[in-house]
Amino acid sequence: MKNSSHSTVIPIAEVGHQRPAVAVPDVAVPATGLLLDRLGRPLTDLRISVTDRCNFRCSYCMPKDVFDKDYKYLPHSALLSFEEMTRLARLFAAHGVRKIRLTGGEPLLRKNIEGLIGQLAEIRTPGGDPLELTLTTNGSLLARKAAALKAAGLQRVTVSLDSLDDAVFRHMNDVDFPVADVLAGIDAARAAGLGPIKVNMVVKRGTNEQEILPMARYFRTHHGGSVVLRFIEYMDVGATNGWRMDEVMPSADVIARIAGEFPLVPLEATTPGETAQRWAYADGGGEIGVISSVTQAFCHDCSRARLSTEGKLYLCLFASAGHDLRPLLRGTASDDDIASAIGHIWQGRADRYSELRALRSPGDPHQDNNGNANDKAPRRVEMSYIGG
Numbered sequence: 001m002k003n004s005s006h007s008t009v010i011p012i013a014e015v016g017h018q019r020p021a022v023a024v025p026d027v028a029v030p031a032t033g034l035l036l037d038r039l040g041r042p043l044t045d046l047r048i049s050v051t052d053r054c055n056f057r058c059s060y061c062m063p064k065d066v067f068d069k070d071y072k073y074l075p076h077s078a079l080l081s082f083e084e085m086t087r088l089a090r091l092f093a094a095h096g097v098r099k100i101r102l103t104g105g106e107p108l109l110r111k112n113i114e115g116l117i118g119q120l121a122e123i124r125t126p127g128g129d130p131l132e133l134t135l136t137t138n139g140s141l142l143a144r145k146a147a148a149l150k151a152a153g154l155q156r157v158t159v160s161l162d163s164l165d166d167a168v169f170r171h172m173n174d175v176d177f178p179v180a181d182v183l184a185g186i187d188a189a190r191a192a193g194l195g196p197i198k199v200n201m202v203v204k205r206g207t208n209e210q211e212i213l214p215m216a217r218y219f220r221t222h223h224g225g226s227v228v229l230r231f232i233e234y235m236d237v238g239a240t241n242g243w244r245m246d247e248v249m250p251s252a253d254v255i256a257r258i259a260g261e262f263p264l265v266p267l268e269a270t271t272p273g274e275t276a277q278r279w280a281y282a283d284g285g286g287e288i289g290v291i292s293s294v295t296q297a298f299c300h301d302c303s304r305a306r307l308s309t310e311g312k313l314y315l316c317l318f319a320s321a322g323h324d325l326r327p328l329l330r331g332t333a334s335d336d337d338i339a340s341a342i343g344h345i346w347q348g349r350a351d352r353y354s355e356l357r358a359l360r361s362p363g364d365p366h367q368d369n370n371g372n373a374n375d376k377a378p379r380r381v382e383m384s385y386i387g388g
């Protein structure tokens with residue numbers, strides 16, 4: 001890397017609305033070393049969305065009436081190449097990132113995803129350790145791909161699954177995809193050694209809450225309790241899913257329902273910034289988790305950045321604008337320039353959307369992610385674009 005202590009003004013383009021250009025100042029943010037944002041939060045996790053396409057049409061993520069046959073996905077030329085993603089991942093690792101999660105859309109739809117995983121697996125932290133490499137998938141292609149993913153260097157997978165009832169599942173994915181194929185994918189991932197596997201269930205009151213207990217029963221007994229089932233509160237990500245607070249099933253209700261059949265004991269968090277609160281079955285049947293981003297926001301610990309498929313850096317799942325790194329990647333910026341720009345962006349971060357949502361009373365004006373009242377706050381980015 002070349003020395004970055006020179007003055008360069010690098011335009012950071014945005015979606016949603018304009019921001020001023022980001023400058024890499026004379027006393028540049030060092031291109032390596034840990035970063036803290038304005039609320040003292042480190043940058044440890046990077047989520048990379050590798051495609052904006054998905055083969056499911058779940059109503060809370062890619063509803064069919066919006067993502068129809070006329071929907072304009074990103075053109076191939078707009079997508080970051082694997083080499084561009086790997087270059088950025090290496091610069092993020094120099095700034096303290098230890099974990100990379102590949103997301104989408106559905107990441108297994110990206111052609112030769114194993115090639116990207118192989119490149120990311122080569123990255124080392126400043127201490128010489130490999131990164132933790134994981135991926136979130138709808139499971140539809142997992143049975144076919146699990147062994148190759150493992151061979152490429154992937155360590156774990158998280159599978160999204162909202163119901164075990166075939167009719168409910170087919171209705172929720174809205175493309176008539178059978179649940180048996182996802183369960184076969186989980187089996188294949190376990191057999192390939194992509195564990196411990198997590199299964200994420202978004203609970204929507206009135207839609208799939210009756211599936212909480214069947215899911216708990218199934219994953220307690222299958223695979224010897226080694227699959228960790230996690231229940232996620234239905235969130236207001238994006239602008240197309242018609243989110244309503246009365247459709248949110250609070251995690252406390254989920255825990256009470258499960259504990260009525262299987263006594264639970266709380267577990268300590270394993271890592272700082274862990275999103276899930278963990279519970280163990282008292283009889284030793286494994287553990288579950290709840291992710292309560294609506295009723296118990298965890299922004300104070302949020303150490304995650306998100307990179308979109310086309311190279312925009314988002315600092316919050318509920319952001320409306322991203323910092324476009326692609327012009328830097330495709331221009332003349334050095335590694336130091338880009339790393340310095342990343343540092344500058346993270347050090348300016350004050351996002352805490354879920355905490356602010358919790359403070360708002362119905363009828364309050366909308367606020368941006370920093371708490372400024374703003375009735376005309378720009379439209380939030382969609383989950384299928386930014387990854388979950």
Ligand code: SF4
Nearest residue numbers: 299302316317353354
């Ligand atoms: S709302 Fe934003 S800042 Fe808060 S936990 Fe979620 S992604 Fe992090």
